[in-house]
Amino acid sequence: MLEKKEHAYEKAVLVGLITKDQDEEKLREYMDELEFLAYTAGATVEKRFTQKMSQPDSRTFVGSGKAEEIRNYTTEHEIGTVIFDDELSPSQLKNLERELEVKILDRTNLILDIFAQRAQTSYARTQVELAQYEYLLPRLTRMWTHLERQRGGIGMRGPGETEIETDRRIIRDRISLLKEKLKTIDKQMSTQRQNRGKMVRAALVGYTNVGKSTLMNSLSKSEVFAENKLFATLDTTVRKVVIGNLPFLLTDTVGFIRKLPTQLVESFKSTLDEVREADLLIHVVDISHESFEDHIDSVNQILMEINAQQKPMIMVFNKIDAFAYEKKDEDDLTPSTRKNISLDEWKKTWMAKSKHPTVFISALTKENFPEMKKMIYDEVHKIHISRFPYNDFLFEYFEEEEEA
Template sequence: MIETAPQTEKAVLVGLIYNNQDERQAMEYLDELEFLADTAGAHILKKFTQKLDVPNVSTFVGPGKLEEISNYIKVMEADTIIFDDELSPTQLRNIERQLECKVLDRTNLILDIFARRAKTAHAKTQVELAQYQYLLPRLTRMWTHLERQRGGIGMRGPGETQIETDRRIILDKIARLKEQLKKIDKQKATQRKNRGKLVRVALVGYTNVGKSTLMNLLSKSDVFAENKLFATLDTTVRKVVIVNLPFLLADTVGFIRKLPHDLVESFKSTLDEVREADVLVHVVDISHPGFEEQIETVNNTLKEIDSGDKPNIYVFNKIDAFTHVAKDEDDLSPKTKENFTLDEWKNSWMAKNNLPAIFISATKKENIEALKKVLYDEIKVIHSQRFPFNDYLFDVTWEEEE
């Protein structure tokens, strides 16, 4: 039997523009949704937006907009419609009934990408748990349309040919998966305990900001790095030595706007590397137009997992890709973020928040030595407190390494 490659799904995206948003921000959100869909293997035909105070309780968008989307899907023969918010079971059912095509929401799409990216038994178990928790309140909708589900994006189930129609069985599966993760959590905790008292540093940040590339540079390892969302699911820990100062460096899963709560819960043991870190290296993509909001998203997620008060080093990556819009001298209007040069960003709030900040390019290896110096100084303080009899280590000056 000859296997054929799966056809790329044709999809349309739908997002709302709320009162507290401008249209540009809403389009940035849809651009991110497009990147998610592309990562999942979809080809985007069009993006639809609508200005609403709150989502329509029945169909998310208004009846007129849904009719417009329906007509477009029929003409273009689109396979899938993807919404940039989590849809309620009622909204899913009503939209599917009217559009007669596959309907996904942001949460379902992210779960699908995690299912694709999961390689180890640990990651697969975590994703499977999150999938079942997402499916549980949507059983009626899933069972009604089960026969015509043929797989593809968002339909990559938790490892079975047919999801059982018995809610009790689903709940039993969730309970068993939670027990499995408890055992894995204990194993991971033992591994962390066996590492001793070495200072722990965790790379954190929005997804696709270059954490794994930076990990490879600092640890001289070969962690998988790719220009796709959620390239890293399993935490990788490496022992790193700068000058003569050893520490443990962990590369963690990237955060994202509206990261599904079930995923945060199921990835608890992975996020424990962040909780138990002594220093967080917050990697930021300075070339992304919405990097300030990405910083806020990461900081809010860190607070959610009780890690918001740890020592932080801000690493603004991808300076090689940074661009700005030069302002005309005759233009008397106030500068916007797009007009700021890199030097102006360096002298903005980022340099004045009393936290170490460094600007680098991991791919071009720019300012990596400066980053190592900042890391060295931060870790040295903790190391000298933890190992007071090893102060002789610091007799070596930084210049001697270089």
């Protein structure tokens, strides 16, 4: 996909809250992620607004003083988009649009917009369209606030409400149609999965932008789209992979994310079925990301929601080439330096003591690929011999020569 040119990006500001459930550090992590989401969608972030509150204001999410501060800034700097880190209620959305007079997006709407941009196949587009309509339906009234501003409410309520009800009926009919369409495709995809025979199936899972597609390309020697943006891959890709002389199927799935919209979890049910029906999960983690532990928890939570948490799993800690920690010399006057960690050091960390087989790699430089391939081979081989106990003699592991 072609990179957008800089002048095509919208100017936006971000808004988030520090609450009893979300401290300042956690909010900063979420806002960093929200800024990356905004960039992926096509916006540059000019400023962040944060406020400490016990809970979001039921009317405008933030307090009236903060709303006025945001309005003054967006007016002065000609900014047309304000993005909130949490999902807004229909009334909050309507009130904010009326008070700020700019385009208001929440995290859910932003993610849906990215999915709409990224969907390539008819199936993915159908899934995204369903999620968008389900998000839009309770928020239809906000589309008519311009009538109130232009001509007032008296005399306009009847026709306006009639039109909204007509639109609601059209959207409900469209949702029903899309659900039926997805049911038909789900049946076809389920049949396809059954027709793959008894070959062992492994699925790459992980947080978005951890390097699953890059790893898929390296293992399958194929060209799956990979990019340093969130949700670069939406469409499930299945490739036949041979390690040693043992063939198996490898699936690249959509990345997970914190605060994943419930509409997307439901509409991407069949994509998650690839995970649910896999024999082996390869959980890829970006070890260079400061919040990688939260990412692991988020992925495990979604795996639990789809009843896939008990499956055999390999933990692959990726991007060791990008990881570095601050090394401070004894002399406080000496500047701190960046230092990478060796493989031997990685193997002594708490991550290596996971209940699952664990390996540390770089999908980009292919560092430690032989150990990872041997680990995948061993796990696939265990599943294979439990399924075909009489033809185990056909498969024997041998080292492959790494490509230069």
